[in-house]
Amino acid sequence: MRADYRGLTVHVPPPPAESFQFLLTLRLLAETDFADVPHLGVDHLDRVFRAIRLAAELRIRHNRKDAGAIHGLLSEDAIGPLRRRLLDGSPVWGRTEQHADGPLIDGPGLKEHTTSFSAMDTDGNAVCITQSLGSPWGSGTAIPGTGLCLNNFMNWGDLNPASPNHLKPGERYAMCLAPSISLKDGAPVLCLGTPGSYGIPQTQAQAMVHHSRLRARPAGAIDGPRGRLWDGRKVSLENRVPAEVMDGLRARGHDVTAMGAFSWSAGGMQAIARDPETGAFTGAADPPGRRRRGGDPLTPGG
Numbered sequence: 001m002r003a004d005y006r007g008l009t010v011h012v013p014p015p016p017a018e019s020f021q022f023l024l025t026l027r028l029l030a031e032t033d034f035a036d037v038p039h040l041g042v043d044h045l046d047r048v049f050r051a052i053r054l055a056a057e058l059r060i061r062h063n064r065k066d067a068g069a070i071h072g073l074l075s076e077d078a079i080g081p082l083r084r085r086l087l088d089g090s091p092v093w094g095r096t097e098q099h100a101d102g103p104l105i106d107g108p109g110l111k112e113h114t115t116s117f118s119a120m121d122t123d124g125n126a127v128c129i130t131q132s133l134g135s136p137w138g139s140g141t142a143i144p145g146t147g148l149c150l151n152n153f154m155n156w157g158d159l160n161p162a163s164p165n166h167l168k169p170g171e172r173y174a175m176c177l178a179p180s181i182s183l184k185d186g187a188p189v190l191c192l193g194t195p196g197s198y199g200i201p202q203t204q205a206q207a208m209v210h211h212s213r214l215r216a217r218p219a220g221a222i223d224g225p226r227g228r229l230w231d232g233r234k235v236s237l238e239n240r241v242p243a244e245v246m247d248g249l250r251a252r253g254h255d256v257t258a259m260g261a262f263s264w265s266a267g268g269m270q271a272i273a274r275d276p277e278t279g280a281f282t283g284a285a286d287p288p289g290r291r292r293r294g295g296d297p298l299t300p301g302g
Helices: 020-029 042-062 067-073 076-087 197-214 218-223 243-251
Strands: 002-005 008-011 114-120 126-132 180-184 187-193 227-229 234-238 255-259 270-274 281-285
Touching: 002 020, 008 020, 020 042, 020 067, 020 076, 020 197, 042 067, 042 076, 042 197, 042 227, 042 243, 114 187, 114 270, 126 180, 126 187, 187 197, 197 218, 197 227, 197 270, 218 270, 218 281, 234 243, 243 255
Parallel strands: 234 255
Antiparallel strands: 002 008, 008 180, 114 126, 180 187, 187 270, 227 234, 270 281
């Protein structure tokens, strides 16, 4: 699946992946000129969070549709009315996780079961992989002789029969992994992915907004403060965002709670960018010593 965003064509996996939420968010934000508002100010974050909520609700309602139906959701005929809703100023609230009944979570759980990495080379090859076991150690079953654990994504299937993603035997069902490769004039210029459960498309959308504003500096895009939206109006927001900005977001209907300066609930991103003119590569990940996720070589067990 693909969508255009501010000079880039962003590619993600097709259904049954739920990565189209990431593309929907970008389509909603594509005409927003963030250069006209303070970076990470109230207008910036309010617009991004509203777009994420609108896209998340569409993902929940349509997460078992085929590729043709998803292309329809990404069309301007479908996005136009939603973009008007994005801009109308009234509070936006709704679901971000699953359809309804089931083992839903109130906040982040254990985090050692998903990873994402990117690779690019001078021949123009690009790979972005997000791999998950679904829960720590997956199903607890390893394939003999391989050391590979089988995943446990069944615990993410909806139990409510009304859900498009109702867990039924013998069927593939939707999952939220969304590794991305972005092209400019047909050549790969950015690989970007993250772990983070249903926060994956949220985190990547926020990083893409940073990236487009910071002009292809992946380190700045990854370091920028991020939020994690939950069902209803709840937003967990890294506390590097000033208190007055959080107050301004609350005044616009977001139930904002501050979390750590670099919180692992906002993902653990890795990205590689390639300058289309010079061919120079720049790479970045959440920085050692203050990582949102594990992986710091100086940390025991990291």
